[in-house]
Amino acid sequence: MNNNKVLIIDDEPDLLKLLSITLNRMGIECDTAHNVASAKTKIDQNDYRLCLTDMRLPDGNGLTLVDYFIERQPDSPIAVITAHGNMETAIEAMKRGAFDFISKPVDLANLRAVINSALNVSTVQSHSDSKANPGLSRLIGQTPEVESLKQIILKVAKSQAPVYIKGESGTGKELVANLIHENSPRKSQPFIAINCGAIPNELMESEFFGHKKGSFTGASSDKEGLFKAADGGTLFLDEIADLPMPMQVKLLRAIQERSVRPVGSEVEIPVDVRLLSASHKNLAKLVSENLFRQDLFYRINVIEVQVPALRDRSKDIPELVSHFIKQLSNRNDIEPPKIDPKVLETLESYSFPGNIRELENIIERAITLSSGEMITVDDIFLHSAAKAQSHDTVQSQRKSQSLDEYLETIERQELLSALEQTKGNKTAAAELLGISFRAMRYKCKKHLIDD
Incomplete structure (x- = not known):
């Protein structure tokens, strides 16, 4: 088997010749086919490191x-060649497992970038067993939910x-994005993460x-901007739902054209980035409410990865607690302090609205407040207990307050509670509350909560 042998399938003789010459100059041997029937025959008779196929063939x-x-x-990537503007076909191909797409007319620089990325995909290491991959060790847990996530x-x-990485606040969406990058052909290139709401x-x-x-x-x-900083690597857009509509239009164009135009420039700059995005909000619902562009949603949501909530993988809590300690x-x-078994029982029965981030904050607070060599139930001060006490206090105040005053009091208590859990980090507190960073900043100012 020639490890660099590539199969090119296209019914346009001129394009087939151009692609073959380009790959030959890269030191890559090519086989060619002009229709589905001849391509299937060659796939059955040969092993290929990569396949390039046109989307419209005579048969x-x-x-x-x-x-x-x-x-x-299955261990070799396939990329598709599609007519410019026919993104639906390219997206459908990627949903089925295609590695990438190349638009016609073919840009040779883009073609070479796709080829080089594809040839970096390992065909030696088996990807069937996540336990054999040490790069996933940062994703703590052994439950079926976590093992399934590792496989994905x-x-x-x-x-x-x-x-598109979907999950509640605090579940570890950025960690998942990072692990996708670290296990990809782009792992030696930059991983750039940004919170769109900030x-x-x-x-x-x-x-x-x-x-x-x-x-x-x-x-x-x-x-240079974030797209250029991530050139060759991965760009992770966290809380993408917070992008204003005008920016959604510009982002869609950058993704489709694979180029950006700096503010004040007349020149488009080509960029090669793998886009990952995330939100704790329901993007499909926002699309139905005309608060998020449908075309952008389909473009970023080619593959959806669901990150489980901590309450759905509570058997991982002891391992997570041990890791955080x-x-x-x-x-x-x-x-490292020891931990009372009753603490683990209590934590496993808690719903964790703030997920893993909340668990880490609870353990950090417990280590700080623990007076002995063992963390006890009294040291963990679960948010539910604090919330119940807060609720009792607010109820006693309700009798002397108007409805608006009462609701303002509740909002202030929730803001303070979220800031306490996140050690004053407003971005993390906003995620915990399910609001944008700008809304968090406004509400803190309204309630005279100091920066």
């Missing part, structure tokens, strides 16, 4: 070949398709796409 649809190739050579991470890591509207375009010196007040020098003890240079 069938390229999607048929995507399924056929993946079934027979390894599977989607081999693709270039955009991934960027002021007026700076968003500059942050994403960069700007030229003098393009606006305060632009004292050129800036060891981590925090090492950080603070102290002897």
Whole structure:
């Protein structure tokens, strides 16, 4: 088997020749086919490191070949060639497992980038056993929910398709994004993460796409932007639901054209990024309410990964507690405390609205407040107990308050509680409460909660 041998399938002789010459100059041997029937014959008779197929062939649809190739050579990637503007077909191909797509007319720089990424996909290491992959050790847990998530991470890591990571606040969506990157062909390139809710509207375009010196007040020098910083690697857009509509339009164009235009520039800059995004909000619901663009939703949601809530994997809590105790003890240079078994029982029966982030904060607070060598139930101060006490206090105040005053009191208590759980981190507190960072900042100002 020639490890660099590639199969190219297209019914246009000129394009087939151009692709073959380009790959030959990269030192890659090619086989060619001009229709579905001849392609299937060659797939049955040869092993290929990569397959490139057109979507429209004289005797069938390229999607048929995507399924056929993946079934027979599952460890090798297949990329599709599609007419410019026909994104629906490219997205459908990636949903079926295609590695990436190339638009016609073919841009040779983009073609070479796709080829190089595809050839970096390992065909030696088996991806069937997540326990054999030490790179997933940061995803703590052994429950079926976690093992399934690990398998999904390894599977989607081999693709270039955009991934939407869905899950409640505090479940570890950024960790999942990082692990997808670390197990992908782009692992040696940058991983850039940004919280969309934390960027002021007026700076968003500059942050994403960069700007030229003098393009606006305060632009004292050129800036490359997040897309360019992630060039060759992975860009993770957390809380993508917080993007304002005008920015959603610009993001969609950047994704489709694979290029960005810095603020104040007349020139498009090509970028090669794998896009991952996440939100704790229901994007499909936001689309139905016209608060998120449907075309952008379909473009970023080619593959959806669900991160389970901690209450759905409560049997992982003892291992997570042990991990956090060891981590925090090492950080603070102290002897790790023991833990009362009743603490684990209590934690396993708790619903954890703040998920793993809340568990980490509980353990950190318990280590700080524990007076002995063992963490007891009295040291963990679960949020539910604090909330019950807060509720009793508010109820006693209700008799002397109007409804508006009463609701304001509840809102202030929830803000303070979230800030306490996140050690004053407003971005994390906003995620815990299910609101944007801008809304969090406004509400803190309204309630005179200091920065």
